Amino acid sequence: MIQLEHYLYLSGLVFTLGLCGVMMRRNVILVLMGVEIMLNAANLALIAFNKYMLPIDGIVEPKGQVFVFFTIAVAAAEVAVALVIAVALFRRLDTVNVDDVANLRW
Amino acid sequence: MPDSHVVPPEALNDFMPVLMLVGFAISFAAVNIVGSWLLGKKGTPHPIKDSPFECGMEPLQEGRRRFSVRFYVVAMLFILFDIEVVFLYPWAVVYQDLGMFGFYEMLVFLTVLFVGWWYVVKKGALDWNSRRGPLRSS
Amino acid sequence: MNPAELFDIFGTEVFLAVLALVLIVTDLLDGGGKLTGASEKTRFVTYAGLGAILVSTFFLEPYGDGQFGQLDSFAIFFKQFFVATALLVMWLAAPYEVRFPAGRGEFSMLIVFATLGMCMLASCNDFATLFVGLELVTITLFMLAAFRPGLPRSIEAGIKFVIIGAVAAGFMVYGIAFIYGATGSFDFAVVHDVIVSSEEMPGALQFGLLMLLVGLGFKLGAVPFHVWIPDVYQGAPTPVTAMLSVGSKATGVLLMMRLVYSILGEAAGQWTALLMGLAFLTLLMGNLGAIPQTDLKRFLGYSGIAHAGFLMLALATGSQDSANAILFYMSTYLFANIAAFLVIVVVSRTADNAHMDRINGLANRSPFLALVLTVSMLSLAGVPPFAGFFAKFMVLRAAVDHGGLMPVVILSLVMVVVGLYYYLCVVKRIYMREAVDSSVLEMSGWTRGLLLLCVVVMFLFGIYQSPLVDFARAGAASLF
Numbered sequence: 001m002i003q004l005e006h007y008l009y010l011s012g013l014v015f016t017l018g019l020c021g022v023m024m025r026r027n028v029i030l031v032l033m034g035v036e037i038m039l040n041a042a043n044l045a046l047i048a049f050n051k052y053m054l055p056i057d058g059i060v061e062p063k064g065q066v067f068v069f070f071t072i073a074v075a076a077a078e079v080a081v082a083l084v085i086a087v088a089l090f091r092r093l094d095t096v097n098v099d100d101v102a103n104l105r106w
Numbered sequence: 107m108p109d110s111h112v113v114p115p116e117a118l119n120d121f122m123p124v125l126m127l128v129g130f131a132i133s134f135a136a137v138n139i140v141g142s143w144l145l146g147k148k149g150t151p152h153p154i155k156d157s158p159f160e161c162g163m164e165p166l167q168e169g170r171r172r173f174s175v176r177f178y179v180v181a182m183l184f185i186l187f188d189i190e191v192v193f194l195y196p197w198a199v200v201y202q203d204l205g206m207f208g209f210y211e212m213l214v215f216l217t218v219l220f221v222g223w224w225y226v227v228k229k230g231a232l233d234w235n236s237r238r239g240p241l242r243s244s
Numbered sequence: 245m246n247p248a249e250l251f252d253i254f255g256t257e258v259f260l261a262v263l264a265l266v267l268i269v270t271d272l273l274d275g276g277g278k279l280t281g282a283s284e285k286t287r288f289v290t291y292a293g294l295g296a297i298l299v300s301t302f303f304l305e306p307y308g309d310g311q312f313g314q315l316d317s318f319a320i321f322f323k324q325f326f327v328a329t330a331l332l333v334m335w336l337a338a339p340y341e342v343r344f345p346a347g348r349g350e351f352s353m354l355i356v357f358a359t360l361g362m363c364m365l366a367s368c369n370d371f372a373t374l375f376v377g378l379e380l381v382t383i384t385l386f387m388l389a390a391f392r393p394g395l396p397r398s399i400e401a402g403i404k405f406v407i408i409g410a411v412a413a414g415f416m417v418y419g420i421a422f423i424y425g426a427t428g429s430f431d432f433a434v435v436h437d438v439i440v441s442s443e444e445m446p447g448a449l450q451f452g453l454l455m456l457l458v459g460l461g462f463k464l465g466a467v468p469f470h471v472w473i474p475d476v477y478q479g480a481p482t483p484v485t486a487m488l489s490v491g492s493k494a495t496g497v498l499l500m501m502r503l504v505y506s507i508l509g510e511a512a513g514q515w516t517a518l519l520m521g522l523a524f525l526t527l528l529m530g531n532l533g534a535i536p537q538t539d540l541k542r543f544l545g546y547s548g549i550a551h552a553g554f555l556m557l558a559l560a561t562g563s564q565d566s567a568n569a570i571l572f573y574m575s576t577y578l579f580a581n582i583a584a585f586l587v588i589v590v591v592s593r594t595a596d597n598a599h600m601d602r603i604n605g606l607a608n609r610s611p612f613l614a615l616v617l618t619v620s621m622l623s624l625a626g627v628p629p630f631a632g633f634f635a636k637f638m639v640l641r642a643a644v645d646h647g648g649l650m651p652v653v654i655l656s657l658v659m660v661v662v663g664l665y666y667y668l669c670v671v672k673r674i675y676m677r678e679a680v681d682s683s684v685l686e687m688s689g690w691t692r693g694l695l696l697l698c699v700v701v702m703f704l705f706g707i708y709q710s711p712l713v714d715f716a717r718a719g720a721a722s723l724f
Contacts, residue, residue: 035410056428078410082407104478
């Protein structure tokens, strides 16, 4: 039977996968995909919590689901800006590899 | 942590066809792969043997082409305006309860979106043939 | 939330949003189709708008709790702080703006949007408002950091900022999800009630709050999350660095204060050890990292981390005195940093880097600039006649009163001495070294005026602190 725990395990797994993607990938676009996966894991957790929330006076306010709308909209804005910067990076330095972007150090 | 709802077992019956379809898809793929491995001829690889015989032309260049950056600009703008619409659905659902306040609220929201769209048009980001664009490096 | 309540609480934000939209429209009507359009009209609208909004914030009356926000004296203090910061940054940016290829209208607009997000954060009492406001600030700052796409340095700053910022946002949303799961609400007050009423904090809640701390630590520049600061500070255009170093840090401080004083409240004692550890590491990292720097902006980045360490120390203390100290500290830090960055803008006019050699022999080239930078460095170091000294003194006194923080207090005293060393190294360059190039440094009357204002403020509040202390105390009063 699927219960809250299972959703949370899944969301934890997805979050970890996203984080691994961010840390291990070297391509900016793939790093951004990792970030998106992390945000989606959080969305999954929010919705699961909302679904299994105990009702107060017989109703459960869909607060968690409404929050997910905000997360989705913000994530879209974030990714759009990140892509713009990635495109600018490609135009200027001819690379999308984050290891090549290391002129500023120490 | 809150108690979980109990999903009645008969609700699972609705998903039975889906489960069967998944099982069928997996077994079909498995049969094909295993079958070709069993029946297929195993021999020493050779460039002429491996060439696509009577399958059209030899590939002249790499199959993957680089997209023009303009696609990315349009795609980004699409994502932004597309996602903003996410707020229209819940609004539409409770529109009756919100009354005029909801109407004006959405008007404000759309005004902001409209200014954004006007900005995009004026900066020539949707102008396919123009040489100027928002991402010109300087 | 009804419209009247919305306006009572978020009036400043509404004005800022309207100002930003007006700026876009002005820019578009004024030949914004040209990418190099740098119009006087947008500049005028920005200054007039921000000035009017700053004045309006002084007429704000505390309103109390609303559905998505609150307006207490603390929120009003920070709204004034943020709008003033935005105005000073725009003022500071005036001699720099000619270098923006993408036009000045967008720059002003993005600064105004960032300020809007910051003001939203000042009066948030709900995690939804917090998240949206924080992301509004961060995303606009991503764009601003990469605002000179012709410079590889600027793009590099942007890409590093985006990636680390987005990961921090991911952590924060995940944390908020667990806080929601444990309490069933996004409201700070409800979360506070759950924390205080339960004998032991539920695991999910504790986990959520820790994840939230990651997101806030990123904004504040506290140690495990500080890695972006030096690179982004160095690479971003100088006015943007100023905005980052003051505005963005202040949002971190403000949210940490809400977290420690309002959400944790009486349970803040459970976190003292954690915050103390972070303060210890932050102080160590910032101060030691600043010593070998050769780029002024990067140097100020590390110095900013060191100051974040001091603020963390005050947060770990968790007393009312420390809250006053933090607000006083931020106010003095604002003027010292604006002065330093404005000198950098003027000095590095001809070149696109802020290498420390550029201030060699500044005393001969422009005694006025040399004086301003010296005062700024001494104030940041915490030398007596200047405001920075009293700020550090207030933090340390609050920490000593607390009693349990002795290791960090001793470390911070050592670090004040270390700080004195590296700030004086900068002063030494100004007075003792030969100038690398001795061209005349031009600046407009407005720039001169801003520099003078900063020096006067740093000096005045160094010898006569009580007005600013009272102002800070009134601001912090509503937290308790």
